[in-house]
Amino acid sequence: MAINLDRLAGFHHNALKVRADKMEVIAGNLANANTPGYKARDIDFQSAMNSAMQSSQTTQAGPSSMVRTNDKHIAGSSAPRFDVQFRMPDQPDTGDGNTVDVQVERNAFLENGMRYEASLMLLNGKFSGMKKALSSGGQ
Numbered sequence: 001m002a003i004n005l006d007r008l009a010g011f012h013h014n015a016l017k018v019r020a021d022k023m024e025v026i027a028g029n030l031a032n033a034n035t036p037g038y039k040a041r042d043i044d045f046q047s048a049m050n051s052a053m054q055s056s057q058t059t060q061a062g063p064s065s066m067v068r069t070n071d072k073h074i075a076g077s078s079a080p081r082f083d084v085q086f087r088m089p090d091q092p093d094t095g096d097g098n099t100v101d102v103q104v105e106r107n108a109f110l111e112n113g114m115r116y117e118a119s120l121m122l123l124n125g126k127f128s129g130m131k132k133a134l135s136s137g138g139q
Contacts, residue, residue, distance in 0.1 A: 009127070010053075012122050014049060014052040014053060016119050018049055020116065025084060026042075028041065030100070030106070041086055041087060042085055047083070087099065
């Protein structure tokens with residue numbers, strides 16, 4: 001019987017990638033909390049996951065390559081599978097045009113981190129179960 005690792009871990013693997021990308025966007029927001037004119041950004045997790053799941057079903061197992069518009073550009077391994085959107089501000093404009101609310105960003109960072117950890121634990125559980133099944137299968 002063939003083992004399909006994409007079927008075993010595909011969703012959680014994609015969730016980890018999207019959560020890591022979301023963490024980078026939130027960290028960028030926090031880093032630019034005092035930058036005049038900076039607009040807070042976010043990733044819609046649901047649409048990013050839908051896009052990641054569709055692309056994993058339609059592409060081969062190998063990484064997709066980025067399109068380089070200049071020979072001096074560094075080659076990348078894959079293009080982002082999500083659209084970064086601007087976050088709607090919850091606070092009034094402070095006069096400098098910055099829409100980052102530090103408390104909202106910290107809460108989003110913590111929530112995303114906990115969800116990342118949960119996905120990691122679920123993925124680890126799946127692999128532990130598969131390892132246990134493989135080791136006891138010959139007995």
